Amino acid sequence: FREWKGDYKFLTELTLVLNHKIWQYYENRPDMAVLYNTLWEQADQYAKENLKGNELSYYWEVTD
Template sequence: MTFREFMQENGYELQTTFWNDFSIADRFGLSAVQDTFNRAFEEWKENYKYLTELVLVLNHKVWQYHEKRSDYATLYNTLYIQADQYAAENLKDEELSYFYDVTD
């Protein structure tokens, strides 16, 4: 099952290209993953729906690599924690509710 199919099965319709962006970056190494995160996070951290999807993608990338590529899993986990913590500390009211509803 693809990430898109998994999300649709759970009632979530993708709004960004984050999954594809990170999948492309995966092919170019850890520095490309970090660069992709830096660009996406800086560009979209103020958009609560995109930030939510970024956290979802990072979390799924951790699971994608946790058994076969610990270096990727470790980086994705670090990025996930950073984005998740930012969301928890900066989103308020309906935005925070949306974040927790979607990521729970």
């Protein structure tokens, strides 16, 4: 994460993938869904606190 957190498009894609994984494992592997949810919450919070201007707008448009 440290290597990529400065790339707002990658960060946006990461949150999308983590969200997809939550739904993928929700019924059959709830333990994995909980793990992916924790990671998603951290990535989402980081994005909301650190992206500014056009980067934050991009994040909201893509993840909405």
